[in-house]
Amino acid sequence: xxxxxxxxxxxxxxxxxxxxxxxxxxxxxxxxxxxxxxxxxxxxxxxxxxxxxxxxxxxxxxxxxxxxxxxxxxxxxxxxxxxxxxxxxxxxxxxxxxxxxxxxxxxxxxxxxxxxxxxxxxxxxxxxxxxxxxxxxxxxxxxxxxxxxxxxxxxxxxxxxxxxxxxxxxxxxxxxxxxxxxxxxxxxxxxxxxxxxxxxxxxxxxxxxxxxxxxx
Amino acid sequence: xxxxxxxxxxxxxxxxxxxxxxxxxxxxxxxxxxxxxxxxxxxxxxxxxxxxxxxxxxxxxxxxxxxxxxxxxxxxxxxxxxxxxxxxxxxxxxxxxxxxxxxxxxxx
Numbered sequence: 176x177x178x179x180x181x182x183x184x185x186x187x188x189x190x191x192x193x194x195x196x197x198x199x200x201x202x203x204x205x206x207x208x209x210x211x212x213x214x215x216x217x218x219x220x221x222x223x224x225x226x227x228x229x230x231x232x233x234x235x236x237x238x239x240x241x242x243x244x245x246x247x248x249x250x251x252x253x254x255x256x257x258x259x260x261x262x263x264x265x266x267x268x269x270x271x272x273x274x275x276x277x278x279x280x281x282x283x284x285x286x287x288x289x290x291x292x293x294x295x296x297x298x299x300x301x302x303x304x305x306x307x308x309x310x311x312x313x314x315x316x317x318x319x320x321x322x323x324x325x326x327x328x329x330x331x332x333x334x335x336x337x338x339x340x341x342x343x344x345x346x347x348x349x350x351x352x353x354x355x356x357x358x359x360x361x362x363x364x365x366x367x368x369x370x371x372x373x374x375x376x377x378x379x380x381x382x383x384x385x386x387x388x389x390x391x
Numbered sequence: 392x393x394x395x396x397x398x399x400x401x402x403x404x405x406x407x408x409x410x411x412x413x414x415x416x417x418x419x420x421x422x423x424x425x426x427x428x429x430x431x432x433x434x435x436x437x438x439x440x441x442x443x444x445x446x447x448x449x450x451x452x453x454x455x456x457x458x459x460x461x462x463x464x465x466x467x468x469x470x471x472x473x474x475x476x477x478x479x480x481x482x483x484x485x486x487x488x489x490x491x492x493x494x495x496x497x498x499x
Contacts, residue, residue: 185421185425253429254433256429257427
Protein backbone atom coordinates (compact mmCIF):
# COMPACT_ATOMS: atom_id res chain seq x y z
CA UNK A 176 0.00 0.00 0.00
CA UNK A 177 1.26 3.41 -0.97
CA UNK A 178 0.80 4.88 2.52
CA UNK A 179 3.48 2.53 3.86
CA UNK A 180 6.07 3.68 1.36
CA UNK A 181 8.62 6.24 2.15
CA UNK A 182 8.26 9.45 0.19
CA UNK A 183 11.75 8.98 -1.29
CA UNK A 184 10.73 5.58 -2.61
CA UNK A 185 7.75 7.16 -4.33
CA UNK A 186 10.00 9.82 -5.87
CA UNK A 187 12.40 7.13 -7.13
CA UNK A 188 9.54 5.11 -8.58
CA UNK A 189 8.05 8.15 -10.31
CA UNK A 190 11.45 9.10 -11.73
CA UNK A 191 12.26 5.54 -12.79
CA UNK A 192 8.97 5.34 -14.69
CA UNK A 193 10.15 8.22 -16.89
CA UNK A 194 13.42 6.51 -17.93
CA UNK A 195 12.44 2.85 -17.93
CA UNK A 196 11.36 2.78 -21.57
CA UNK A 197 14.28 0.80 -23.01
CA UNK A 198 15.76 3.73 -24.94
CA UNK A 199 18.70 4.09 -22.53
CA UNK A 200 19.52 0.40 -22.99
CA UNK A 201 19.46 0.82 -26.76
CA UNK A 202 21.67 3.92 -26.55
CA UNK A 203 24.19 2.04 -24.38
CA UNK A 204 24.11 -0.83 -26.88
CA UNK A 205 24.90 1.54 -29.75
CA UNK A 206 27.81 3.05 -27.80
CA UNK A 207 29.22 -0.43 -27.16
CA UNK A 208 28.86 -1.26 -30.85
CA UNK A 209 31.58 1.34 -31.53
CA UNK A 210 33.99 -0.84 -29.52
CA UNK A 211 32.95 -3.85 -31.61
CA UNK A 212 33.02 -2.30 -35.10
CA UNK A 213 35.94 0.15 -34.86
CA UNK A 214 38.65 -2.55 -34.41
CA UNK A 215 37.36 -4.38 -37.50
CA UNK A 216 37.60 -1.22 -39.58
CA UNK A 217 40.95 -0.20 -38.12
CA UNK A 218 42.96 -2.57 -40.33
CA UNK A 219 41.76 -0.74 -43.45
CA UNK A 220 41.07 2.77 -42.14
CA UNK A 221 43.46 3.05 -39.22
CA UNK A 222 42.58 3.51 -35.53
CA UNK A 223 41.45 7.13 -35.79
CA UNK A 224 39.29 7.01 -38.93
CA UNK A 225 37.71 3.69 -38.00
CA UNK A 226 36.20 5.42 -34.97
CA UNK A 227 35.35 8.60 -36.85
CA UNK A 228 33.36 6.85 -39.61
CA UNK A 229 31.29 5.02 -37.03
CA UNK A 230 30.35 8.21 -35.20
CA UNK A 231 27.75 9.38 -37.80
CA UNK A 232 26.04 5.99 -37.45
CA UNK A 233 25.96 6.43 -33.69
CA UNK A 234 24.74 10.03 -34.04
CA UNK A 235 21.94 8.90 -36.39
CA UNK A 236 20.91 6.30 -33.81
CA UNK A 237 21.03 8.96 -31.08
CA UNK A 238 18.83 11.35 -33.09
CA UNK A 239 16.38 8.50 -33.78
CA UNK A 240 16.20 7.60 -30.07
CA UNK A 241 15.60 11.25 -29.14
CA UNK A 242 12.81 11.44 -31.72
CA UNK A 243 11.22 8.26 -30.34
CA UNK A 244 11.38 9.74 -26.84
CA UNK A 245 9.72 12.96 -27.97
CA UNK A 246 7.17 11.57 -30.42
CA UNK A 247 6.29 8.19 -28.91
CA UNK A 248 7.27 7.97 -25.23
CA UNK A 249 6.31 11.38 -23.82
CA UNK A 250 2.87 11.52 -25.52
CA UNK A 251 2.09 8.17 -23.88
CA UNK A 252 3.67 8.88 -20.50
CA UNK A 253 2.79 12.53 -20.01
CA UNK A 254 4.92 15.51 -19.02
CA UNK A 255 6.58 15.95 -15.65
CA UNK A 256 8.96 18.47 -14.11
CA UNK A 257 11.07 17.09 -11.28
CA UNK A 258 12.09 19.02 -8.21
CA UNK A 259 15.42 20.79 -7.64
CA UNK A 260 16.95 17.83 -5.74
CA UNK A 261 16.42 15.43 -8.62
CA UNK A 262 17.65 17.99 -11.17
CA UNK A 263 20.80 18.58 -9.08
CA UNK A 264 21.38 14.83 -8.84
CA UNK A 265 21.08 14.42 -12.63
CA UNK A 266 23.44 17.38 -13.14
CA UNK A 267 26.01 15.85 -10.75
CA UNK A 268 25.93 12.50 -12.56
CA UNK A 269 26.20 14.12 -15.98
CA UNK A 270 29.20 16.14 -14.76
CA UNK A 271 30.75 12.91 -13.44
CA UNK A 272 30.14 11.15 -16.79
CA UNK A 273 31.52 14.13 -18.72
CA UNK A 274 34.59 14.20 -16.44
CA UNK A 275 35.08 10.45 -16.90
CA UNK A 276 34.86 10.87 -20.68
CA UNK A 277 37.33 13.76 -20.72
CA UNK A 278 39.72 11.78 -18.50
CA UNK A 279 39.50 8.72 -20.73
CA UNK A 280 40.04 10.93 -23.80
CA UNK A 281 43.17 12.45 -22.22
CA UNK A 282 44.34 8.98 -21.12
CA UNK A 283 43.82 7.77 -24.71
CA UNK A 284 45.88 10.64 -26.09
CA UNK A 285 48.71 10.08 -23.58
CA UNK A 286 48.57 6.36 -24.33
CA UNK A 287 48.82 6.99 -28.12
CA UNK A 288 51.77 9.37 -27.69
CA UNK A 289 53.61 6.93 -25.41
CA UNK A 290 52.96 3.99 -27.76
CA UNK A 291 54.48 5.98 -30.63
CA UNK A 292 57.58 6.50 -28.48
CA UNK A 293 58.00 2.78 -27.83
CA UNK A 294 55.94 2.25 -24.66
CA UNK A 295 53.89 -0.96 -24.74
CA UNK A 296 51.67 -1.70 -21.74
CA UNK A 297 50.48 -5.19 -20.96
CA UNK A 298 47.23 -6.01 -22.83
CA UNK A 299 45.76 -7.08 -19.50
CA UNK A 300 46.43 -3.60 -18.09
CA UNK A 301 44.54 -2.01 -20.97
CA UNK A 302 41.63 -4.47 -20.61
CA UNK A 303 41.48 -3.93 -16.84
CA UNK A 304 41.41 -0.13 -17.20
CA UNK A 305 38.67 -0.41 -19.82
CA UNK A 306 36.75 -2.84 -17.59
CA UNK A 307 36.93 -0.44 -14.64
CA UNK A 308 35.84 2.46 -16.85
CA UNK A 309 32.81 0.46 -18.09
CA UNK A 310 31.83 -0.54 -14.54
CA UNK A 311 32.10 3.09 -13.36
CA UNK A 312 30.22 4.56 -16.34
CA UNK A 313 27.35 2.05 -16.24
CA UNK A 314 27.12 2.34 -12.44
CA UNK A 315 26.87 6.13 -12.67
CA UNK A 316 24.15 5.78 -15.31
CA UNK A 317 22.34 3.18 -13.18
CA UNK A 318 22.56 5.43 -10.13
CA UNK A 319 21.25 8.41 -12.06
CA UNK A 320 18.33 6.54 -13.63
CA UNK A 321 17.64 4.32 -10.59
CA UNK A 322 17.81 1.32 -12.93
CA UNK A 323 19.49 -1.65 -11.24
CA UNK A 324 20.03 -3.50 -14.50
CA UNK A 325 22.65 -0.90 -15.48
CA UNK A 326 24.86 -2.09 -12.61
CA UNK A 327 24.62 -5.57 -14.11
CA UNK A 328 25.46 -4.13 -17.54
CA UNK A 329 28.54 -2.50 -15.98
CA UNK A 330 29.67 -5.75 -14.40
CA UNK A 331 28.87 -7.73 -17.55
CA UNK A 332 30.67 -5.41 -19.97
CA UNK A 333 33.62 -5.07 -17.57
CA UNK A 334 33.96 -8.85 -17.49
CA UNK A 335 33.45 -8.89 -21.28
CA UNK A 336 36.52 -6.68 -21.74
CA UNK A 337 38.59 -9.19 -19.74
CA UNK A 338 36.96 -12.17 -21.49
CA UNK A 339 37.83 -10.62 -24.85
CA UNK A 340 41.50 -10.42 -23.89
CA UNK A 341 41.38 -14.00 -22.59
CA UNK A 342 39.93 -15.20 -25.95
CA UNK A 343 42.55 -13.17 -27.83
CA UNK A 344 45.43 -14.64 -25.80
CA UNK A 345 44.20 -18.15 -26.72
CA UNK A 346 43.84 -17.20 -30.40
CA UNK A 347 40.09 -17.71 -30.26
CA UNK A 348 39.25 -14.14 -31.27
CA UNK A 349 40.91 -11.27 -33.15
CA UNK A 350 41.40 -7.63 -32.10
CA UNK A 351 41.67 -8.44 -28.36
CA UNK A 352 38.24 -10.05 -28.59
CA UNK A 353 36.50 -6.68 -28.91
CA UNK A 354 34.36 -7.49 -31.98
CA UNK A 355 33.10 -10.72 -30.38
CA UNK A 356 32.46 -9.64 -26.79
CA UNK A 357 31.30 -6.07 -27.40
CA UNK A 358 29.33 -7.11 -30.49
CA UNK A 359 27.50 -9.67 -28.35
CA UNK A 360 27.10 -7.15 -25.50
CA UNK A 361 25.66 -4.48 -27.81
CA UNK A 362 23.21 -6.98 -29.36
CA UNK A 363 22.11 -8.06 -25.86
CA UNK A 364 21.66 -4.47 -24.65
CA UNK A 365 19.78 -3.36 -27.77
CA UNK A 366 17.66 -6.52 -27.53
CA UNK A 367 16.78 -5.84 -23.87
CA UNK A 368 16.02 -2.22 -24.83
CA UNK A 369 13.67 -3.28 -27.62
CA UNK A 370 11.86 -5.72 -25.30
CA UNK A 371 11.59 -3.05 -22.60
CA UNK A 372 10.29 -0.55 -25.17
CA UNK A 373 7.63 -3.05 -26.34
CA UNK A 374 6.68 -3.62 -22.69
CA UNK A 375 6.38 0.15 -22.26
CA UNK A 376 4.17 0.49 -25.37
CA UNK A 377 1.97 -2.36 -24.15
CA UNK A 378 1.41 -0.73 -20.75
CA UNK A 379 1.13 2.83 -22.08
CA UNK A 380 -1.40 2.81 -24.92
CA UNK A 381 -1.50 6.00 -26.95
CA UNK A 382 -3.84 8.62 -25.60
CA UNK A 383 -6.09 10.25 -28.24
CA UNK A 384 -5.19 13.87 -29.02
CA UNK A 385 -7.25 16.24 -26.91
CA UNK A 386 -7.67 13.80 -24.07
CA UNK A 387 -4.09 14.28 -22.97
CA UNK A 388 -5.09 17.14 -20.77
CA UNK A 389 -8.39 16.01 -19.38
CA UNK A 390 -8.88 19.30 -17.59
CA UNK A 391 -8.46 21.62 -20.57
CA UNK B 392 -11.48 16.99 9.64
CA UNK B 393 -12.13 14.47 12.38
CA UNK B 394 -13.32 15.92 15.62
CA UNK B 395 -13.09 14.75 19.21
CA UNK B 396 -15.85 12.87 21.02
CA UNK B 397 -17.90 15.28 23.16
CA UNK B 398 -16.48 15.26 26.69
CA UNK B 399 -14.20 12.34 25.81
CA UNK B 400 -10.50 11.89 25.22
CA UNK B 401 -9.16 13.12 21.88
CA UNK B 402 -9.58 10.54 19.15
CA UNK B 403 -6.29 9.22 17.74
CA UNK B 404 -7.36 10.22 14.23
CA UNK B 405 -7.94 13.82 15.30
CA UNK B 406 -6.13 16.12 12.89
CA UNK B 407 -6.17 13.66 10.01
CA UNK B 408 -7.14 15.50 6.86
CA UNK B 409 -10.07 13.60 5.36
CA UNK B 410 -9.51 15.16 1.95
CA UNK B 411 -6.04 13.62 1.70
CA UNK B 412 -6.97 10.45 3.58
CA UNK B 413 -8.96 9.05 0.63
CA UNK B 414 -6.54 6.56 -1.07
CA UNK B 415 -6.93 7.92 -4.62
CA UNK B 416 -6.39 11.51 -3.47
CA UNK B 417 -3.43 10.39 -1.34
CA UNK B 418 -1.88 8.88 -4.47
CA UNK B 419 -2.40 12.12 -6.40
CA UNK B 420 -0.99 14.21 -3.55
CA UNK B 421 2.02 11.90 -3.07
CA UNK B 422 2.84 11.97 -6.78
CA UNK B 423 2.57 15.75 -6.97
CA UNK B 424 4.53 16.09 -3.71
CA UNK B 425 7.63 14.43 -5.19
CA UNK B 426 7.63 16.44 -8.44
CA UNK B 427 7.47 20.12 -9.30
CA UNK B 428 4.56 19.70 -11.70
CA UNK B 429 2.99 17.04 -13.90
CA UNK B 430 0.28 16.94 -16.55
CA UNK B 431 -3.03 15.11 -16.39
CA UNK B 432 -1.83 12.15 -18.48
CA UNK B 433 1.24 11.63 -16.27
CA UNK B 434 -0.91 11.61 -13.15
CA UNK B 435 -3.33 9.22 -14.82
CA UNK B 436 -0.47 6.81 -15.60
CA UNK B 437 1.11 7.09 -12.16
CA UNK B 438 -2.04 6.74 -10.11
CA UNK B 439 -3.82 4.20 -12.31
CA UNK B 440 -7.05 6.18 -12.00
CA UNK B 441 -9.53 6.61 -14.84
CA UNK B 442 -9.87 10.05 -16.44
CA UNK B 443 -13.23 10.68 -14.79
CA UNK B 444 -12.04 9.59 -11.37
CA UNK B 445 -8.86 11.62 -11.60
CA UNK B 446 -10.78 14.68 -12.77
CA UNK B 447 -13.24 14.51 -9.88
CA UNK B 448 -10.52 13.97 -7.26
CA UNK B 449 -8.46 16.81 -8.72
CA UNK B 450 -11.52 19.07 -8.55
CA UNK B 451 -11.85 18.29 -4.82
CA UNK B 452 -8.16 18.92 -4.19
CA UNK B 453 -8.33 22.14 -6.19
CA UNK B 454 -11.40 23.28 -4.23
CA UNK B 455 -9.48 22.61 -1.00
CA UNK B 456 -6.68 24.81 -2.31
CA UNK B 457 -4.16 21.93 -2.43
CA UNK B 458 -3.67 21.72 -6.18
CA UNK B 459 -3.13 24.48 -8.71
CA UNK B 460 -3.35 24.47 -12.47
CA UNK B 461 -0.43 25.95 -14.36
CA UNK B 462 -0.71 26.90 -18.02
CA UNK B 463 2.61 26.36 -19.76
CA UNK B 464 3.92 26.23 -23.29
CA UNK B 465 5.74 23.12 -24.43
CA UNK B 466 7.26 24.15 -27.73
CA UNK B 467 4.50 26.27 -29.23
CA UNK B 468 1.61 24.28 -27.76
CA UNK B 469 -0.21 25.33 -24.59
CA UNK B 470 -0.09 22.67 -21.94
CA UNK B 471 -1.87 22.25 -18.63
CA UNK B 472 0.34 21.23 -15.74
CA UNK B 473 -0.74 20.47 -12.20
CA UNK B 474 1.22 21.22 -9.05
CA UNK B 475 0.72 21.28 -5.30
CA UNK B 476 0.17 24.69 -3.77
CA UNK B 477 2.19 25.75 -0.74
CA UNK B 478 -0.89 24.92 1.36
CA UNK B 479 -1.10 21.53 -0.34
CA UNK B 480 2.51 20.73 0.58
CA UNK B 481 1.96 21.82 4.17
CA UNK B 482 -1.28 19.83 4.38
CA UNK B 483 0.45 16.72 3.01
CA UNK B 484 3.32 17.09 5.50
CA UNK B 485 0.82 17.55 8.32
CA UNK B 486 -1.15 14.53 7.15
CA UNK B 487 1.96 12.32 7.13
CA UNK B 488 2.97 13.55 10.58
CA UNK B 489 -0.58 12.97 11.83
CA UNK B 490 -0.64 9.44 10.45
CA UNK B 491 2.73 8.65 12.06
CA UNK B 492 1.47 10.02 15.39
CA UNK B 493 -1.75 8.03 15.15
CA UNK B 494 0.09 4.79 14.34
CA UNK B 495 2.49 5.38 17.25
CA UNK B 496 -0.44 5.95 19.64
CA UNK B 497 -2.15 2.76 18.48
CA UNK B 498 0.96 0.57 18.83
CA UNK B 499 0.65 -1.75 21.88
